Amino acid sequence: MPQQPHGQTSDETKADGEHDLARHLRGRTLILLSNREPYEHVRARDGAVKVNKPAGGLVSALDPTMQRTRGVWVAWGSGDADRENADEGGCVAVPPESPAYTLRRVWLDEDDVEGYYLGFANSCLWPLCHLLVQHFSYRAEYWRRYEAVNARFADAVAEQARATKGEAVVWVQDYHFALAPAMIRERAPGTFVHQFWHIPFPPPEILRFLPTSVYQGVMRGMLGNDLIEFHTERYAANFLACVRDMVPGAQVRGEDNTIAFEGRTIQVGAFPISIDARAYQALAESPTGERGARELRARHAVGGRQLGVSVDRIDYTKGIPERLRAIDLFWTVHPEFCERVTIVVVATPSRSDIPAYSALETEVVDTVTEINARHGTPGWTPVELIHENVGATELAGIYRAGDVCLVSSLQDGMNLVAKEFIACQVDQPGVLVLSRFAGASEEIDGALLINPFDVDGFVAGMHKAFTMSESDRRRRMDAMREHLFSATIFDWLDSILARVGTLAARS
Known part of the structure; x- marks a missing residue:
């Protein structure tokens, strides 16, 4: 039975992969936006503060790249001791043992979590994207909170992007931030923005369970990206179909999976994620x-x-x-x-x-x-x-x-x-x-x-x-x-960032 490939040790292979990933950015600052933070300060029962690194392949794979590029990771500060361990702007240097990049925390209150996260993200988008409409539950307040929280995260990302004077690449993660790409583009023009959608994307007849202004808002928000990445060609095709049916003025070119919209060209591709x-x-x-x-x-x-x-x-x-x-x-x-x-x-x-x-x-x-x-x-x-x-x-x-x-x-x-x-x-x-x-x-x-x-x-x-x-x-x-x-997670990262590097150089 095949074990790991011979010729390089795991550490050598991993180090080479990280080096290649940084190379694709060509000196640009990587700004990552995700709901989940890579380091979380939590208070133990004895009152002491400890740092947790949430388990997960994405964090494990991206953290070394962030360290190498000295980027900025913007995420929800969810730890109960996060605020006291960040500066006035919500920033903290990580990893704690050897600081190499900035974690910019964004604060959410209970109403934000209820409306943005439990509400619109996980009671609306999650069931619709998984075609399980019996679990779909929409409230106008969910959408208002989702808009407001996306704007708050976009403000934080744009502030970091402007500080790089146009040399930033913003990578938005997942369905929590469907609106953020267009908001970031408005606040930091000229920034290269791309997004990986980690869950399925539904066909138009399912997305239409949302009110018209809402599903149009979702689609227009995502079209703020320069590149949108899905797991499979089927999900990408569903997204293109939604654009074709729901976004007036957008021109879909199915032969090369591109969209012409408001004077820009948006690329759409399939990049199946993997593990280490x-x-x-x-x-x-x-x-x-x-x-x-x-x-x-x-x-x-x-x-x-x-x-x-x-x-x-x-x-x-x-x-x-x-x-x-x-x-x-x-x-x-x-x-x-x-x-x-x-x-x-x-x-x-x-x-x-x-x-x-x-x-x-x-x-x-x-x-x-x-x-x-x-x-x-x-x-x-x-x-x-x-x-x-x-x-x-x-x-x-x-x-x-x-x-x-x-x-x-x-x-x-x-x-x-x-x-x-x-x-x-x-x-x-x-x-x-x-x-x-x-x-x-x-x-x-x-x-x-x-x-x-x-x-x-x-x-x-x-x-x-x-x-x-x-x-x-x-x-x-x-x-x-x-x-x-x-086809590991490092190959997945390499394929995405290689495409990003090529497209960002053209723009």
């Missing part, structure tokens, strides 16, 4: 990761028994109830797998302040209890539910232990769980059962694709996975690992 594959493999191979995998397999996968794994945060887009129904039916249709297959379900609580999420959390716990009561025996618990936050190394051990990984997203921009599982498969070759509605399905060749809405087809996919020959498993996993290690 070597870092995940290293976690799986670490003593803690190896021990966790060994203990899981000793408990669930000896004597010809097999272990299935699934990993998600609690979110209605992930298809967790649909997956549990398929798991339940699997043992009903194939009772010979009772006491022969155990499923570990990691379901991390998320956005519990939103009623749909808290209800889903309750449903997941109750359904697992019912499945175990229906199929379990005194010596066997069919589903082991891990209903808490899990550290990265422990998670890598779970991935490493799995014979089969179940990913059943109803809609997903990419789904990095699929890639994390592949990176951590360093022992027996596992099988990836993947929803065809995840962006990853358009990139990964070797997974068993299923429709999570088709419970019988899902069960058939599970049966095929658990009965697949070792040679077929190995062939598929080898191909998936080879692709993954040649």
